[in-house]
Amino acid sequence: MPGGTELDGKVSRQVESAVKEADLVLFVVDSTVGVLDDDQAIAKWLRTSGKEVLVVSNKVDTDKREFDKWEFLSLGLGEPFPVSALHGRKAGDVLDEILIRVPRREGDDEVEVVVERQGPNRTPGIPxxxxxxxxxxxxxxxxxxxxxxxxxxxxxxxxxxxxxxxxxxxxxxxxxxxxxxxxxxxxxxxxxxxxxxxxxxxxxxxxxxxxxxxxxxxxxxxxxxxxxxxxxxxxxxxxxxxxxxxxxxxxxxxxxxxxxxxxxxxxxxxxxxxxxxxxxxxxxxxxxxxxxxxxxxxxHRRVPTRDVNRVIARAQQQQPAPSGGRVLYALQGASDPPTFTLFVNKELPPTYLRYLERSIREGFEFGSVPIKIRVRKRAE
Ligand SMILES: Nc1nc2c(ncn2[C@@H]2O[C@H](COP(=O)(O)OP(=O)(O)OP(=O)(O)O)[C@@H](O)[C@H]2O)c(=O)[nH]1
Ligand SMILES: [Mg+2]
The missing domain is CATH 3.40.50.300 (P-loop containing nucleotide triphosphate hydrolases)
Incomplete structure (x- = not known):
């Protein structure tokens, strides 16, 4: 952790060990002040840590402030998640994202990830x-x-x-x-x-x-x-x-x-x-x-994670992705409409993603219902 004074040094060591043990790092930035030099230094250090990082841009109290988050794209850690810790705004969304990103361990299978699609004029759960x-x-x-x-x-x-x-x-x-x-x-x-x-x-x-x-x-x-x-x-x-x-x-x-x-x-x-x-x-x-x-x-349907992975494994066996690409793990992160998250080792071409989408659709007889596929890259 970069820093100068003695206190900084102590804080740094604590942060360093916390990050070392973490499955996911939430990097909280202040959207009202923008990207500071310190933010940049921390981001640089986090990028070399090899850890999965989620940038959380805090103090986004209103829709209008939502755009402020884009400035933090320059940190090179992916799309920032806007929240207001004070008002609890979008805290649920961040929680969902965390559940999707944190790898599951053995015996973890009962964890359910619920991401509700919400937008203007939408009543959740009513088609x-x-x-x-x-x-x-x-x-x-x-x-x-x-x-x-x-x-x-x-x-x-x-x-x-x-x-x-x-x-x-x-x-x-x-x-x-x-x-x-x-x-x-x-x-x-x-x-x-x-x-x-x-x-x-x-x-x-x-x-x-x-x-x-x-x-x-x-x-x-x-x-x-x-x-x-x-x-x-x-x-x-x-x-x-x-x-x-x-x-x-x-x-x-x-x-x-x-x-x-x-x-x-x-x-x-x-x-x-x-x-x-x-x-x-x-x-x-x-x-x-x-x-x-x-x-x-x-x-409204939700497919058990084990079954999703079985279908994906079979699809990959029948037709592997080009140049060593692979889906490591998959789950249905949300229903309404069915949304599947694929954790991959590297980017997969759109044609291959469509093939996987088709495999899921056919494997679970989704008919003509739209299926969303989200792709997350992660180290093997
Ligand atoms: N014969 C027949 N006429 C119909 C049928 N359904 C609607 N109509 C008639 O078609 C006309 C237009 O019906 P609307 O329901 O207003 O049509 P719309 O598609 O809503 O039209 P806009 O709102 O102008 O886009 C009316 O005179 C209806 O009575 C049908 O099944 N059979
Ligand atoms: Mg009409």
């Missing part, structure tokens, strides 16, 4: 189902059906819904939040500013949702805008359920035609369920229930 699609396809009609009352305005005029509205519904499978969104059209056609903001909010609803119902007006077939929307939802990582609405309007030929179209035009959403229904009459809407139930169950 969000967003209803999205082009204008006038019947999103609000479906929303009203699902929540069991006429909460959203329905009108035969594109652009009726301007802002997202959400409602929590008690279902036999537990509480579920449904979000009705504004119809989305191609960006080039979005000229009015209110419409632009509706569009942005609808996209945000997708990003924050756990399942997206993509509603398509079957009487118009699958348009390029539907395709683009499907791509966008897919990119957000939300599992998609395709709803072919206004189905009661189609004759037999038209129905056969759209069945073919689906495979051709929406192939990239993979094996997303496709449901045909009439939100107006209610026919077929009940088919959503088991599909949603299934997604929700997967969403």
């Amino acid at each position: 969000r189902v967003s209803i999205v699609g082009r204008p006038n396809v019947g999103k609000s009609t479906l929303f009203n059906r699902l929540v069991g009352q006429d909460r959203a305005v329905v009108h035969d005029m594109p652009g009726t819904t301007r802002d997202s509205i959400d409602t929590v519904v008690e279902t036999p499978d537990g509480p579920m939040m449904f979000v009705d969104t504004a119809g989305m059209r191609r960006r080039s056609r979005v000229d009015e500013s209110t419409e632009y903001y509706s569009f942005v909010r609808a996209l945000r609803a997708v990003d924050e949702s756990d399942i997206a119902l993509l509603v398509i007006d079957a009487t118009e077939g699958i348009t390029s805008q539907d395709q683009r929307l499907a791509e966008r939802i897919d990119a957000s990582g939300s599992p998609v359920v395709v709803v072919l609405n206004k189905w009661e309007m189609l004759n037999a030929d038209e129905r056969a035609e759209i069945d073919i179209e689906i495979g051709r035009k929406l192939f990239f959403v993979g094996d997303a369920p496709v449901l045909k229904m009439s939100a107006l009459t209610g026919k077929g809407v009940q088919k959503l229930r088991p599909v949603l139930q299934d997604s929700i169950e997967q969403y």
Whole structure:
């Protein structure tokens, strides 16, 4: 430990021995004063110690101060964790991170790591189902059906819904939040500013949702805008359920035609369920229930660490990572959505991570639920 006076010397020796015995070092810095010379000296010393270090930037009392943490990236010890020790702000997050980083020992297996995904507008533990699609396809009609009352305005005029509205519904499978969104059209056609903001909010609803119902007006077939929307939802990582609405309007030929179209035009959403229904009459809407139930169950699921490691080991045996990369240990750090942490000896290429993600998905039959993979590098 760098330092000058006698007291410094004593402190240093204590710190040195504490660090030597530690599995993880929390390096606390003061976000209100920024990086000091001493911080830099300590960081340099910590980097040579070979220990796992978590930089905790303290005194982050408000969201606004959150940016102050970035200055501490220059310490070369990874992304700092902002907290306010005084107010206990984000203390839980740091605890979660510690549990993930500290290696488990024999007999340690009962330690459960719970990291709850939280963000703006999120109610922890309640899955969000967003209803999205082009204008006038019947999103609000479906929303009203699902929540069991006429909460959203329905009108035969594109652009009726301007802002997202959400409602929590008690279902036999537990509480579920449904979000009705504004119809989305191609960006080039979005000229009015209110419409632009509706569009942005609808996209945000997708990003924050756990399942997206993509509603398509079957009487118009699958348009390029539907395709683009499907791509966008897919990119957000939300599992998609395709709803072919206004189905009661189609004759037999038209129905056969759209069945073919689906495979051709929406192939990239993979094996997303496709449901045909009439939100107006209610026919077929009940088919959503088991599909949603299934997604929700997967969403809450937690896989035992032993099993995760077995699946990862098998995947690595079948196809080892290139140039000596290896997953040393893996665990499911969080559910809602399932989040897996892989401890690796060196960086693994994205293609290999996707392979591992697929192995986990198939190994535990996660279906189309989004899985998050976090990677932590550590010495063997
Ligand atoms: N025939 C038929 N009409 C439907 C069906 N679902 C909705 N509609 C009608 O389609 C029109 C638009 O319905 P909305 O629910 O307002 O559509 P929306 O997708 O919310 O529209 P925006 O909010 O403008 O994006 C209304 O006239 C509905 O009655 C359906 O299953 N069959
Ligand atoms: Mg609407």
